[in-house]
Amino acid sequence: MSFDGGVQPNPRGQQGNPAIDASSKQSTPMSNPVETHSVARRLQSELMALMTCGDPGVSAFPEGDNIFSWIGTIKGSAGTVYDGLSYKLSLRFPTEYPFKSPTVKFDTPCFHPNVDQYGNICLDILQDKWSSAYDVRTILLSIQSLLGEPNNDSPLNSYAAALWVNQEEYRKVMLKQYRDASGVNAR
Amino acid sequence: MEMVLDLDGDRPRDDEIMAQHYAIRAEEAGKISFLGNKEPLSTLAAEYELGNSIFKTKIEKLGEIYGAIRRTRGDGNCFFRAFMFSYLENLLETKNNLEAARVKDSVEKCKQTLLDLGHAEFTFEDFLASFTEQLDAVQDVTLSVDKLVDNCRDQAISDSVVMFFRFITSGEIRKRADFFEPFIFGTSGMAVQQFCRTSVEPMGEESDHVHITALSDALGVPIRIVYLDSSVGDGGKTVEVNFHDFIPSELSQEKVKPPVMLLYRPGHYDILYEK
Numbered sequence: 001m002s003f004d005g006g007v008q009p010n011p012r013g014q015q016g017n018p019a020i021d022a023s024s025k026q027s028t029p030m031s032n033p034v035e036t037h038s039v040a041r042r043l044q045s046e047l048m049a050l051m052t053c054g055d056p057g058v059s060a061f062p063e064g065d066n067i068f069s070w071i072g073t074i075k076g077s078a079g080t081v082y083d084g085l086s087y088k089l090s091l092r093f094p095t096e097y098p099f100k101s102p103t104v105k106f107d108t109p110c111f112h113p114n115v116d117q118y119g120n121i122c123l124d125i126l127q128d129k130w131s132s133a134y135d136v137r138t139i140l141l142s143i144q145s146l147l148g149e150p151n152n153d154s155p156l157n158s159y160a161a162a163l164w165v166n167q168e169e170y171r172k173v174m175l176k177q178y179r180d181a182s183g184v185n186a187r
Numbered sequence: 188m189e190m191v192l193d194l195d196g197d198r199p200r201d202d203e204i205m206a207q208h209y210a211i212r213a214e215e216a217g218k219i220s221f222l223g224n225k226e227p228l229s230t231l232a233a234e235y236e237l238g239n240s241i242f243k244t245k246i247e248k249l250g251e252i253y254g255a256i257r258r259t260r261g262d263g264n265c266f267f268r269a270f271m272f273s274y275l276e277n278l279l280e281t282k283n284n285l286e287a288a289r290v291k292d293s294v295e296k297c298k299q300t301l302l303d304l305g306h307a308e309f310t311f312e313d314f315l316a317s318f319t320e321q322l323d324a325v326q327d328v329t330l331s332v333d334k335l336v337d338n339c340r341d342q343a344i345s346d347s348v349v350m351f352f353r354f355i356t357s358g359e360i361r362k363r364a365d366f367f368e369p370f371i372f373g374t375s376g377m378a379v380q381q382f383c384r385t386s387v388e389p390m391g392e393e394s395d396h397v398h399i400t401a402l403s404d405a406l407g408v409p410i411r412i413v414y415l416d417s418s419v420g421d422g423g424k425t426v427e428v429n430f431h432d433f434i435p436s437e438l439s440q441e442k443v444k445p446p447v448m449l450l451y452r453p454g455h456y457d458i459l460y461e462k
Contacts, residue, residue, distance in 0.1 A: 045307075125384070132314070133310060133353075
């Protein structure tokens, strides 16, 4: 399968292109196949945008030839305890995307107050505050900023939350887990 | 429903409680269509037959001006969905192609606002198209009121248009953050960005004055909100039905009758029709 949903993957300068205008009319989701098609087209646009204006520190790409399943990468921001570390995440898009959020999990084990041992992330925009205004790029940027600014009031990992006040000790424990995990989980 | 417990506690997590809350609301909301049929105002009176006398008096007064009501589903999107139907129905019935063209210009400006605020076009272009397709159909005379009712009941079209309105409402608020900031902070204690992120952009978040003002300004469409609540004026002596007209600034000098008239009961908006 190719990613080309029948539309030139051109996220920029689409305005006024009659071919694209016509296709966006047809793609008004009326039934399932059309809907899936328009979601694929949307994800295709996201991929092109990510590739052309990549933010430093976040990237993502479909896994294999399934446009509904992506692997993302986040680098820890400078000035945070995660500086210099890199995390892989999986993103699975439902056919209702972007009305429903993708399921996003850490693949690389992540020691963090809002991430559990299975990689599940507690972040409002991925749950009840999801909005269709988000895209892959803004999701990854939000998770990247969550790394440095945890919500310690409702932790999934209470040990990490308790340790957060002591950044030096936190980094030590976090680095040990990171190294152990990369050793065990080397792919 | 089976409760899933978290690993280090015996109480459901906040997000699980929220998920349940949303599930219950969705179930309740699912019992009525996105948009009901036009009903005589007497059906509203019937709802309060055994209730509070203030409501009964207000509904009587309402009946002097308004003749019918069309209900919307109480799923948190009712303001936007009521606006969608009411505005487009008014365009259809007045055959006001000039207004359709004018609002398309406003849509173009909203699009530019969103781009200026850093939104990638692909995040909103399909939603925008869902709305402009309705405007095209008004102009081409290919839309009937029945078809518009169907479109508003079709989740794909209806939710797309609602989401477009959420986008441009958020865009208008952020573009004029200095103007909106005191209202937002005053009622919610939130900063403008956070308010838009948590209370405007997600589907199902309810609308208040801030949303109505912003949407009305963004599209240049006056909106009347008629309030049906238990408030009484003049120390309890007079019972009047209050209303407020949201008039976009460019029209503020003119005497305008809003094409969109909505009935507000705490937490919910329905569509009102004048006699």
